[in-house]
Amino acid sequence: xxxxxxxxxxxxxxxxxxxxxxEGGYEAAKLALRNRKPEEIEGExxxxxxxxxxxxxxxxGVKWSFVPRDTGKPIYLVVNADEGEPGTFKDxxxxxxxxxxxxxxxxxxxxAVGIHKAFIYIRGEYEMPYLKLKEAVGEAYQKxxxxxxxxxxxxxxxxxxxxxxxxxxxxxxTGLLESLEGKKGFPxxxxxxxxxxxxxxxxxxxNNVETLSYLPFIVQRGSEWFAKLGTERNGGMRLFxxxxxxxxxGIYELPMGILLRSIIxxxxxxxxxxxxxxxxxxxxxxxxxxxxxxxxxxxxxDSLKAVGSMGGSGGVIVxxxxxxxxxxxxxxxQFFAHESCGQCSPCREGTGWIDRILKRIVAGKGRAxxxxxxxxxxxxxxxxxxxxxxxxxxxxFLSYLKKFRKEFEDFIRNSSLRANAGWSSxxxxxxxxxxxxxSGTVSEAISGIASAGxxxxxxxx
Amino acid sequence: MNQPAIFTPELKKRADQICANYPVKRAAALPVxxxxxxxxxxxxxxAELEIADYFQIPPxxxxxxxxxxxxxxxxxxxxxxxxICRTLxxxxxxxxxxxxxxxxxxxxxxxxxxxxxxxxLDHVECLGACEKAPAGQINQEYAGPLTKExxxxxxxxxxxxxx
Ligand SMILES: Cc1cc2nc3c(=O)[nH]c(=O)nc-3n(C[C@H](O)[C@H](O)[C@H](O)COP(=O)(O)O)c2cc1C
Ligand code: FES
Numbered sequence: 001x002x003x004x005x006x007x008x009x010x011x012x013x014x015x016x017x018x019x020x021x022x023e024g025g026y027e028a029a030k031l032a033l034r035n036r037k038p039e040e041i042e043g044e045x046x047x048x049x050x051x052x053x054x055x056x057x058x059x060x061g062v063k064w065s066f067v068p069r070d071t072g073k074p075i076y077l078v079v080n081a082d083e084g085e086p087g088t089f090k091d092x093x094x095x096x097x098x099x100x101x102x103x104x105x106x107x108x109x110x111x112a113v114g115i116h117k118a119f120i121y122i123r124g125e126y127e128m129p130y131l132k133l134k135e136a137v138g139e140a141y142q143k144x145x146x147x148x149x150x151x152x153x154x155x156x157x158x159x160x161x162x163x164x165x166x167x168x169x170x171x172x173x174t175g176l177l178e179s180l181e182g183k184k185g186f187p188x189x190x191x192x193x194x195x196x197x198x199x200x201x202x203x204x205x206x207n208n209v210e211t212l213s214y215l216p217f218i219v220q221r222g223s224e225w226f227a228k229l230g231t232e233r234n235g236g237m238r239l240f241x242x243x244x245x246x247x248x249x250g251i252y253e254l255p256m257g258i259l260l261r262s263i264i265x266x267x268x269x270x271x272x273x274x275x276x277x278x279x280x281x282x283x284x285x286x287x288x289x290x291x292x293x294x295x296x297x298x299x300x301x302d303s304l305k306a307v308g309s310m311g312g313s314g315g316v317i318v319x320x321x322x323x324x325x326x327x328x329x330x331x332x333x334q335f336f337a338h339e340s341c342g343q344c345s346p347c348r349e350g351t352g353w354i355d356r357i358l359k360r361i362v363a364g365k366g367r368a369x370x371x372x373x374x375x376x377x378x379x380x381x382x383x384x385x386x387x388x389x390x391x392x393x394x395x396x397f398l399s400y401l402k403k404f405r406k407e408f409e410d411f412i413r414n415s416s417l418r419a420n421a422g423w424s425s426x427x428x429x430x431x432x433x434x435x436x437x438x439s440g441t442v443s444e445a446i447s448g449i450a451s452a453g454x455x456x457x458x459x460x461x
Numbered sequence: 462m463n464q465p466a467i468f469t470p471e472l473k474k475r476a477d478q479i480c481a482n483y484p485v486k487r488a489a490a491l492p493v494x495x496x497x498x499x500x501x502x503x504x505x506x507x508a509e510l511e512i513a514d515y516f517q518i519p520p521x522x523x524x525x526x527x528x529x530x531x532x533x534x535x536x537x538x539x540x541x542x543x544x545i546c547r548t549l550x551x552x553x554x555x556x557x558x559x560x561x562x563x564x565x566x567x568x569x570x571x572x573x574x575x576x577x578x579x580x581x582l583d584h585v586e587c588l589g590a591c592e593k594a595p596a597g598q599i600n601q602e603y604a605g606p607l608t609k610e611x612x613x614x615x616x617x618x619x620x621x622x623x624x
Contacts, residue, residue, distance in 0.1 A: 244554075
């Protein structure tokens with residue numbers, strides 16, 4: 001199958017401008033700036049059904065069309081390169097292996113919307129991707145592909161790379177804007193949407209790295225071709241990040257309508273050690289978990305939504321039959337509790353409360369009514385907060401409890417089951433004292449398994 | 462305020478250059494804080510005050526950033542800063558055991574630095590390196606898939622007594 005973005009990952013040194021140019025690089029941007037009108041490009045992108053690949057899946061062209069062009073204020077482009085959704089690592093590959101593709105996409109987007117200043121917000125931990133990107137931006141300036149009179153036209157564009165400082169919430173677009181303004185990343189109430197009131201109070205387009213990187217292909221080969229690669233209203237392909245218990249974890253660029261089964265078993269080589277599949281998270285940690293019976297789903301935004309999950313960031317996390325879903329959920333909710341920005345009570349208190357209960361359960365102190373109690377807390381977690389972090393946490397949280405309810409109940413009823421559980425079998429959860437109050441060690445944990453569980457069954461049973 | 466010690470003329474010049482990228486000076490807060498940290502290894506309380514002064518914002522504004530963002534440190538990290546991801550893809554491939562092994566090996570809990578200042582150990586959330594699970598960072602550099610043996614080897618390079 002033809003690859004688009006990921007074709008460049010295999011070309012040696014595609015990071016460098018000469019190699020990128022030899023591969024036909026910047027031809028699409030030249031074509032756009034010299035031979036197309038901005039509104040033609042916007043229309044083309046709309047018809048291509050390119051969806052936002054950062055997580056929300058909103059139509060890229062439609063989002064651009066919300067930007068008012070006549071306010072007299074500058075319009076900004078902000079590239080979301082924060083890549084924080086657990087299970088997702090695709091933007092890192094674009095930034096590291098073909099940063100010029102992103103820059104070319106940015107030129108096209110900026111021209112289409114009338115933007116002359118762009119910021120790339122890249123997550124603070126990404127050192128190598130940052131260095132590669134910085135080098136590429138420098139090369140592009142030198143060649144006259146950025147700055148004034150790009151490709152000899154009257155179009156100007158400046159790019160500033162802005163490094164984050166470690167906070168998942170800064171991937172949320174309005175948290176990102178706050179952070180980019182030098183504040184803590186508290187998401188903003190919407191409306192107004194960033195398209196109207198965004199960075200520094202000006203109209204702003206925010207797009208993910210991967211979304212922008214598909215633009216050169218659309219400009220060059222047309223919207224119809226791109227749309228047809230995918231499913232209805234889900235144009236093109238996307239980069240799936242596959243991790244967990246598969247033989248070949250990595251990036252797979254596949255059409256939107258690919259079956260989840262095919263990603264796991266054909267592309268990623270199947271389950272490690274030929275074990276059985278137990279569950280899979282299809283769109284980053286915030287997406288509802290799917291059971292092994294649910295993997296004949298098309299991986300486009302609308303199909304995944306129809307089965308109660310989401311396409312999200314395209315992060316596919318695979319769990320084999322040995323996985324303890326109780327532990328998997330504990331690790332998941334620990335993440336959300338840690339990353340909640342603390343602004344809204346349902347999210348701040350809810351994720352923390354759930355985290356504490358799950359840790360108590362795993363420590364062998366579960367109570368008979370815990371599952372119902374958790375379901376009750378989960379009910380109020382989402383839907384009432386400023387941003388969608390809590391909605392994502394809620395979606396995944398409730399899916400584990402509902403689809404694996406029996407496992408949770410069995411676990412609570414018989415904590416010694418833990419000795420037979422998956423990857424964290426026999427251990428104590430991190431950050432908690434060992435059951436007897438001393439701080440545990442590895443050897444203790446191992447002897448705990450041998451003696452069929454130092455974690456006592458709950459007294460309430 | 463005393464004579465500024467953190468913002469030397471050289472550092473101030475570089476900070477001013479960063480600020481020039483933005484239409485609003487404060488937007489440069491994160492990059493300038495990174496610059497201070499890269500120069501001094503951490504952002505001390507004195508540095509916080511000078512940063513506040515530089516941006517003309519209340520000291521609490523800087524303290525907020527220090528505590529909100531995980532990559533700003535008020536104390537220097539050890540020469541070898543080990544960060545191990547604990548999120549799902551890595552946990553599925555043994556990250557929790559690995560973190561425990563390292564705590565035991567170094568004799569410190571996550572979040573701490575050894576007394577001799579050689580090692581710091583932290584668990585972190587998803588680094589965007591899940592294909593290399595269990596993944597981590599050794600100082601700035603990404604590493605994975607990590608094993609106990611590989612990490613012990615790295616530790617040996619920094620401190621023979623831990624071998
Ligand atoms: C909690 C949270 C975290 C997010 N993290 C990211 C991220 O790391 N990268 C990203 O591109 N989008 C992320 N998003 C989605 C952005 O808010 C936004 O939808 C996206 O950047 C828009 O670009 P797109 O339309 O090209 O996808 C996140 C959303 C939420 C609610
Ligand atoms: S879960 Fe560890 S790097 Fe993503």
